[in-house]
Amino acid sequence: MLTLYHNDMSVCSQKVRLCLAEKALAHEAKHLNLRAGDQQKPEYLTLNPKGVVPTLVDDDVVVTESVVINEYLDDAYPKHPLKPVDPAERAKMRWWTKQIDDSIFPATGTVSMSVAFHHQYTPEVLDELTRQRGPGYRARFALLQKGTDNPNFSDAIKRLYKMINDMNVALERGPWLTGEMFTLADIAYAPYITRLDHLKFLGFLDKNPRTAAWYERMRSRETYRAALAAQFNPKYLPLMEEKGREAWPRVKALVGLA
Ligand SMILES: N[C@@H](CCC(=O)N[C@@H](CS)C(=O)NCC(=O)O)C(=O)O
Structure with a gap:
């Protein structure tokens, strides 16, 4: 019996939900409200x-x-494999998934919080998080409240634009990130492009047509609909869109799209 503890809008959770859907694995889902702690x-x-x-x-x-x-899911449940058999292809897949932990996840957190999510935190929640995480949390949060003036924002947004460009180059070889096979690499990136979409930063795709086509292919999969789109939190989307549109002129300028 599989149980997944997750959150609807968490990129890390979306990645696992998409994997479970691709492997057609039944599971019990337990939703955690991250804003309620x-x-x-x-x-x-x-x-x-x-x-x-x-x-x-x-x-x-x-x-x-x-x-x-x-x-683990792909190893423990071999039906519908999501890893290439060839060691070189498998290494390529893992190169992509490693980038997320190294820099794409932190950059996405900085961008999402600075642009939109910091508006969701009430003073009471902030007090509680400071109690849980120590006095340094309030100072870190104050940086996020600076929005696009957060001193870490520029590097974070450039990292995400680089991700889109890197994907565009890789997709010259085939429809998916490692070539012909749909793998855990594609699954890992789906939530991150989706996040840029929710923030209305898809102008990033204008000069990256292969990444744009990859996203269309991804969104047309039934598994994407079930594991991601059907579970988007309607309370988050209008905030992300409104604040993302306000930030876009600055974002565009930072990556040289102005
Ligand atoms: N490297 C971890 C990161 C997990 C993580 O930070 N998850 C976020 C949501 S995407 C979270 O739970 N945040 C809540 C918090 O930090 O309190 C993973 O990939 O599972």
């Missing part, structure tokens, strides 16, 4: 001591870290 409840911390989503429980096996969870 469900991820810090003691019973959840016993599963995931970092207090983050997702966490997969497979009977007595507990797996954390979305990249590890997806590899």
Whole structure:
């Protein structure tokens, strides 16, 4: 019996939901409200001591870290394989998934929080997070409240534009990131392009037609609809769109699209 602890709009959770859907694996989904602090409840911390989503429980096996969870699912449930057999192709796939942990996830967090999500935090939630995470949290949050003037914003947005450009180059070889096969690499990137879409930053695709076509192919999959689109939180989308549109002139200028 598989159980996934997740959150509807969390990019890391979306990655695992898409993997479960591609592998047609039935599971129980337990949704955590990250703004209410469900991820810090003691019973959840016993599963995931970092207090983050997702966490997969497979009977007595507990797996954390979305990249590890997806590899586990593909190893433990070999039907509908999502990893190339050839070692060189497999290495290529892992090069893509590693970029996310190294820099794309942190850059996405900086951009999403600076542009939109910091507006969702009430003073009470901020007090609670500061209590949980220590006094340094308030200073870090103050940077996010600066929006596009956050000193970390420029590097983060440039990293995400580089991701789009890198994908465009790789997609010269075939419809998916490692070539002909749809793999865990494609699954890993779907939530990140979706996030740029929700922030209305898809002008990034104007000079990257192969990445644009990849996103269309991805969105037309039934698994994307079920695992991502059908679960987008309607409370988040208008905020992301409104604040993203306000930020776009600055974003465009930072990546040289103005
Ligand atoms: N490297 C981890 C990152 C997990 C992570 O930070 N998840 C975010 C959502 S995408 C989270 O739970 N944030 C809640 C918090 O930090 O309190 C993974 O890929 O699973």
